[in-house]
Amino acid sequence: MTTPANTAPLDVSDLRGLDIPSGIKFQKLAFMTYAGVMKKVTFPVTFQEVAEQFTFNRLLNRHDYDLDSTDVPGNRDITESHWKKIIEGIKSTDRPYLGTLTVALDEQHCHIESLKKISDYVELVMVTVYENAPNPLIEDGQHRIKMATELWPLVKNAVEGHDAEVRHFLEKTSLEMTVLLEDDADALGTIFVRMGSTKPISPNLIAVMDRSTIQNRLGLYVTRNSRLLSDRVSYLSTTASKKLAAEKGRKFEDLYPAAAVRSAAASMAGVGVRDRSPEQRENILKAIVEEKARIEGLDENGAIDAIGKEIIATLDYAYERIPGWRQLHARTIDVAQFKKQYVHSSAAGLHVIANVIAAGRSQGLSPHLVVDGLAKLPWDRTALRAAKDENGQKVEVHEFFEGTLASTSYDTKIGAWRAGTGGATRSNYEPAIDKVLRHLASQDKALAALGTRPAAVAIGLVSDRPGRGRPRKAG
Numbered sequence: 468m469t470t471p472a473n474t475a476p477l478d479v480s481d482l483r484g485l486d487i488p489s490g491i492k493f494q495k496l497a498f499m500t501y502a503g504v505m506k507k508v509t510f511p512v513t514f515q516e517v518a519e520q521f522t523f524n525r526l527l528n529r530h531d532y533d534l535d536s537t538d539v540p541g542n543r544d545i546t547e548s549h550w551k552k553i554i555e556g557i558k559s560t561d562r563p564y565l566g567t568l569t570v571a572l573d574e575q576h577c578h579i580e581s582l583k584k585i586s587d588y589v590e591l592v593m594v595t596v597y598e599n600a601p602n603p604l605i606e607d608g609q610h611r612i613k614m615a616t617e618l619w620p621l622v623k624n625a626v627e628g629h630d631a632e633v634r635h636f637l638e639k640t641s642l643e644m645t646v647l648l649e650d651d652a653d654a655l656g657t658i659f660v661r662m663g664s665t666k667p668i669s670p671n672l673i674a675v676m677d678r679s680t681i682q683n684r685l686g687l688y689v690t691r692n693s694r695l696l697s698d699r700v701s702y703l704s705t706t707a708s709k710k711l712a713a714e715k716g717r718k719f720e721d722l723y724p725a726a727a728v729r730s731a732a733a734s735m736a737g738v739g740v741r742d743r744s745p746e747q748r749e750n751i752l753k754a755i756v757e758e759k760a761r762i763e764g765l766d767e768n769g770a771i772d773a774i775g776k777e778i779i780a781t782l783d784y785a786y787e788r789i790p791g792w793r794q795l796h797a798r799t800i801d802v803a804q805f806k807k808q809y810v811h812s813s814a815a816g817l818h819v820i821a822n823v824i825a826a827g828r829s830q831g832l833s834p835h836l837v838v839d840g841l842a843k844l845p846w847d848r849t850a851l852r853a854a855k856d857e858n859g860q861k862v863e864v865h866e867f868f869e870g871t872l873a874s875t876s877y878d879t880k881i882g883a884w885r886a887g888t889g890g891a892t893r894s895n896y897e898p899a900i901d902k903v904l905r906h907l908a909s910q911d912k913a914l915a916a917l918g919t920r921p922a923a924v925a926i927g928l929v930s931d932r933p934g935r936g937r938p939r940k941a942g
Contacts, residue, residue, distance in 0.1 A: 493520070495508075495593075496582075500588060505649050511642070514565075514640040517612060518615040528602040529609055531707050532703065539652055542659075544703045550610045553614040566608075566642070568642055568643070569606040569607040570603035570645070571603060571650070573650035576596065579593070580593040606659055656678060671701055671725040685729070685775055692779050693779050693782045695783065695792060698712060698720065722812075730742075730748075731818060736752060739825050739925065785824075788842045790847060810848055813889070815895050815899070816846075826900075826904055830919070830925070832914065848873065851866060864886075872888060897928060
């Protein structure tokens with residue numbers, strides 16, 4: 468084969484250097500606006516497009532938030548009852564308004580052609596996403612997308628009856644889709660949490676996903692690095708958590724919820740039970756972190772990590788020594804057995820341990836020494852003693868935690884007394900903390916400081932400014 472006289476030989480290296488667009492994934496006329504420094508483009512999509520094109524497996528991506536992949540934005544797990552409820556609502560109205568779907572995509576994967584300036588920071592643009600670009604990630608609206616993909620196939624071919632009426636309304640329905648031109652996983656996680664209004668986001672997911680607060684960042688650090696808590700902290704539904712763990716070749720065990728771990732970590736850092744609100748907890752913890760940073764010459768992130776390492780070292784020590792946790796460490800029981808057998812399997816029990824350790828640290832006691840004292844307490848639910856109720860009837864009660872972490876009743880199925888867990892409220896765990904502090908102080912001279920007023924004041928069990936109390940109400 469010869470080359471025509473007037474044609475230069477083809478240089479393949481020249482082709483490699485060309486920016487040749489691939490096929491188009493989607494192209495829309497849109498408005499480009501801003502949210503502070505973040506660009507965003509908004510355009511309408513029909514209900515049918517959402518149901519058939521902008522789906523999870525075609526043009527959009529979603530995955531359950533994964534604590535091991537925090538550099539990738541994730542979602543809360545999809546709740547079947549919620550999207551089915553949306554379907555029922557849509558089928559019952561002639562005004563199926565569905566709000567705005569929000570997704571996120573790195574700006575480098577979008578080709579944006581400016582067509583006309585509308586006003587300052589508002590432009591009419593043509594946005595094109597090519598086939599070789601990754602799919603945008605769902606930021607808000609996954610339940611509505613799931614609803615559309617399930618509902619549309621049921622009505623799209625209907626020609627009579629109620630389904631035909633629903634089809635007619637949906638054919639006329641459009642939604643707005645906003646693409647956030649953003650790839651920062653932390654920023655997207657915080658935005659997701661703040662947007663969670665149609666279905667309240669679980670406090671446990673917020674605890675690990677929203678990095679805007681110190682308490683969440685500290686709790687996340689402890690969750691990810693503690694041997695006691697690894698693959699045992701719940702922030703998704705149980706079904707989603709088990710599925711996510713299985714995909715990584717692991718086994719998920721629901722030991723403590725993420726929100727409880729966050730609170731326990733803050734308590735151990737020095738907050739104690741002084742936090743009567745999340746805002747108060749954040750302010751107290753911020754002061755603790757600032758002081759740590761000042762003393763050790765660290766920035767805020769470094770101080771959080773340093774505090775987290777101290778907490779983890781104590782938890783790892785306790786993991787090997789406190790009854791129940793010790794058996795988990797030795798793998799002689801699993802989490803399900805632990806929850807059946809021990810009173811500190813509840814969030815309240817975790818709070819008690821965390822705050823007793825915090826009280827010890829406030830008085831200069833070694834956390835290991837305090838843990839050794841905690842290890843001598845009867846945490847087992849079967850630790851019962853004989854007693855009498857208010858009517859003088861013989862009963863059995865937990866020998867130490869009755870009325871706080873334990874609530875004993877007669878189980879007719881097994882024909883014996885059985886200690887269940889108390890509630891995870893302050894009225895349950897604060898008296899338990901106080902009792903443990905006094906008991907350990909009385910049993911070991913080395914722990915005597917636990918029973919002092921300064922220890923109780925330091926963690927907020929009693930006020931540092933006692934007064935005469937409120938005046939009596941007039942009769």
